[in-house]
Amino acid sequence: MITLRRGALALAFLALALPACAPREPHFALQSVSGLLPRLQFQLTDDNGRAVTADDYRGKLVLLYFGYTQCPDACPTTLTMLASVMHRLGPQAANVRVLFVTVDPQRDTSAVLKRYVAFFGPQFVGLRGDDSALTTLTKRYRIAYHREPPDHNGYYAVDHSSAIFIFDTAGRPRLLAQEGDSAQTIAQDLQRLTAS
Amino acid sequence: MHAILLYVSPWDFSPTVALICAAAALAYTRGLRALGAQGRPQGFWQPFAFFLGLALDYAVLQTYYDYLSQHMFWVHRLQHLVLHHLAPVLLVLAAPGPVIAAGLPASWRVRGRELLGRAPFAGLARVVQLLFRIVQNPLIAPLLFVGLIFFWLIPAVHFGAMLDIDRYRAMNWGMAVDGILFWWLMLAPRRAQGQAAVGYPTRILIVCLMALPQILLGAYIALHSTVLFDVYGICGRAWNLAPLTDQELGGLLTWIPAAMMSGVAMLVILRRLLIEEGEKGPGPARLRPLTD
Numbered sequence: 001m002i003t004l005r006r007g008a009l010a011l012a013f014l015a016l017a018l019p020a021c022a023p024r025e026p027h028f029a030l031q032s033v034s035g036l037l038p039r040l041q042f043q044l045t046d047d048n049g050r051a052v053t054a055d056d057y058r059g060k061l062v063l064l065y066f067g068y069t070q071c072p073d074a075c076p077t078t079l080t081m082l083a084s085v086m087h088r089l090g091p092q093a094a095n096v097r098v099l100f101v102t103v104d105p106q107r108d109t110s111a112v113l114k115r116y117v118a119f120f121g122p123q124f125v126g127l128r129g130d131d132s133a134l135t136t137l138t139k140r141y142r143i144a145y146h147r148e149p150p151d152h153n154g155y156y157a158v159d160h161s162s163a164i165f166i167f168d169t170a171g172r173p174r175l176l177a178q179e180g181d182s183a184q185t186i187a188q189d190l191q192r193l194t195a196s
Numbered sequence: 197m198h199a200i201l202l203y204v205s206p207w208d209f210s211p212t213v214a215l216i217c218a219a220a221a222l223a224y225t226r227g228l229r230a231l232g233a234q235g236r237p238q239g240f241w242q243p244f245a246f247f248l249g250l251a252l253d254y255a256v257l258q259t260y261y262d263y264l265s266q267h268m269f270w271v272h273r274l275q276h277l278v279l280h281h282l283a284p285v286l287l288v289l290a291a292p293g294p295v296i297a298a299g300l301p302a303s304w305r306v307r308g309r310e311l312l313g314r315a316p317f318a319g320l321a322r323v324v325q326l327l328f329r330i331v332q333n334p335l336i337a338p339l340l341f342v343g344l345i346f347f348w349l350i351p352a353v354h355f356g357a358m359l360d361i362d363r364y365r366a367m368n369w370g371m372a373v374d375g376i377l378f379w380w381l382m383l384a385p386r387r388a389q390g391q392a393a394v395g396y397p398t399r400i401l402i403v404c405l406m407a408l409p410q411i412l413l414g415a416y417i418a419l420h421s422t423v424l425f426d427v428y429g430i431c432g433r434a435w436n437l438a439p440l441t442d443q444e445l446g447g448l449l450t451w452i453p454a455a456m457m458s459g460v461a462m463l464v465i466l467r468r469l470l471i472e473e474g475e476k477g478p479g480p481a482r483l484r485p486l487t488d
Contacts, residue, residue, distance in 0.1 A: 036360040066432075139208075142359055144267035144432035161432035176359075178430045 026196045029185045030166070030175040037165070037173040040064070042137045044101065047114035047126035054171055060097045061190060062167040063177075066143055066160050068104035069116040074162060074179075075100075082164070083120040084183040089190060095169075096190065098124045101137065103145040103160045105129060141165060168193060207263040208361070217254045221247070224292055227299025242290045249286030252278050253372060266358060267434040269425055270445035276371050277449055280345070281457045284375030288383045289464070331374075332381050334394045338406045341378045344370055345450070346413060351424050358427040383464050386472070396469040400462055407458035414451020418444050 040054040040062060054062075063082065067075035079100065086093040100117055102108035105128040108116075113126025129137070138145060143161040150156040166175040166189075174193060177186050206214075224246060228238055255261060256275045265275040297305070311317045331340060348354060348367050357363045382403055386393040394402075417424060423439045433442065 031355075033359060036356055036363075142266060142361070142431055144263075144434055146432070146435055148436070159432060159436055161430060163430045176430070178426070 026192045028175055028189045028192060030177050030181060030189045033165070033173050033176045037142075038140055039173065040167045040171040041140065042101075042127075042129075043133055044127040044129040044137070045110060047110050047117060047128075049110045052127070057097050057099070058171055059169050060095055061169060061193060062171070063096065063098045064101065064141070064165040064167065065098065065163075066101050066103050066138070066145065068102050068158050068160070069108050069112055070104065070155070071158070071160075074160075078162070078164070078179075079117075079120045079124070081183050082124075082186075085187045085190070086121050086123050088183060088187040092191065092194060093121075093123055095194065096123050099127055100124060101127045101129075101134070103134065103138075103158050104147070105131070105134065166190070166193070203260040205260070206258040207260055207266075208365075210258065210365070213254070213257050217250055217258075220250060220292075220296065223296045223299035225299065227292075227295035227297070230298045231295060238295060242292075243295075245286045246290035246292045246295075249283040249290065252283040252286070257368060257372075264434045266364070267428060267432060268437065269428050269442045270449060271434070273446040273449040275368070276345070276348075277453055279368060279371040280341075280375040281379075281454060284372070284379045285383065285457065285460070287376060288379045291384070291388065293388075328377075331377055334381070334398060334402065337378050337381050338402050341374060342406050342409050344374055345410065345454075349413065349417070349450075351426075354425050355427045358431065379461070382461055383468075385468055396465050396472075399465045403458045403461045403465070407455040410454045410458075411451055414447050414449070414454065416447070418447025418451055420447070 043053050046052045065078060082098050089096065102113060108128055110128065113128060117124035117126040145158055145160040148157045162179045164177040165173060166177060168174050175189055228243060231238060256278045265272040312321050331337060348357060357367045381394060382399050423443060429439055
């Protein structure tokens with residue numbers, strides 16, 4: 001019994017000590033999500049109407065964000081902020097893709113998405129899929145979205161997450177940016193991620 | 197039709213949960229029939245408590261409710277109230293052990309006993325028994341029970357559980373299993389517990405003391421003026437609800453019904469105490485009627 005307890009203690013100690021031996025990550029200002037989420041994976045249609053998967057974006061840093069083009073406040077604010085991040089990155093921005101996945105594929109056709117994301121910059125890609133493809137992706141990243149009932153003009157809002165998931169060039173989830181993180185913070189962390 | 201299917205089908209299907217629930221329900225039903233045929237019917241309330249407890253556990257883990265718990269703090273707190281308090285109390289009060297045993301095919305019981313006498317199962321059984329004795333220690337069990345609630349509500353830990361599906365599953369499994377272990381120790385009759393039995397007065401003391409940290413934690417969350425668990429805002433709430441209202445409701449659920457379970461448990465323990473005292477027959481401490 002005593003040896004068992006000792007064994008358990010030694011195991012607990014090892015479990016605590018092991019992470020300290022792992023190669024140290026550079027210090028990020030954003031929330032780290034390494035190991036918390038699965039690799040980037042999806043099957044959607046891009047704003048040119050082409051079928052795309054996560055593999056098409058390997059080799060780029062990927063920022064994944066959910067929203068819809070008729071979003072009154074959160075999406076334009078976030079995307080404008082991300083455009084400012086791209087601006088700060090300068091030539092390095094060519095290595096980044098912002099994937100804007102619509103939670104409102106009924107109204108956001110490929111053409112609508114293309115016009116919308118072009119406004120923010122060449123690194124922005126609009127993606128859409130049917131409800132089942134969208135649910136597969138939102139489930140994978142534990143995101144909720146919810147369509148409100150339409151008003152008398154037929155307009156409806158869609159509540160959605162505010163998270164920006166950041167994946168490295170191998171598609172591994174690394175960081176999570178959220179409302180309140182500044183363009184400067186995000187740009188600096190993207191630079192650190194490129195360097196690491 | 198499609199909507200109903202969405203609500204009752206599992207959000208995150210777990211073969212383990214489905215299998216355990218189905219096997220338990222099947223064995224218990226067979227046991228009820230077998231015992232009934234032997235002239236030992238189980239009455240209404242214990243089978244009712246068993247099936248209700250099992251159905252509650254299944255419902256909060258394997259329906260659309262699970263999706264809502266991942267995206268609304270108060271729904272998540274209610275899920276844990278069911279997994280950690282309500283369902284296990286019902287399951288323990290149902291005392292389904294003998295009925296389930298009677299429901300297993302006789303050949304399984306013989307094979308099982310044989311296997312447990314042999315290596316490696318004999319060694320495994322000893323390790324399980326040792327672990328069981330440790331977690332059923334009257335000091336460790338309540339610490340573990342309250343500790344688990346506190347641990348998963350540390351904001352950083354909670355954040356990880358709501359992003360990483362494996363941690364989320366481990367959290368819910370831990371709650372369900374610990375609930376059954378703890379309430380078994382508190383509520384089962386002493387004679388059913390064998391060696392590990394804890395005296396009834398000690399149990400009353402434990403359930404009273406453990407209510408206190410739960411009340412404090414629930415009140416802290418409910419009355420906190422800033423958002424403690426930002427993961428719901430980041431990943432999106434299941435429907436439109438003000439973050440602080442969500443937190444307040446979640447805190448209240450951690451505070452009041454959880455503490456009330458201590459009251460219910462105390463009544464059950466008192467009843468067991470009185471019944472067992474009565475079974476001992478007139479002892480020397482009893483008042484004798486005056487004869488002169």
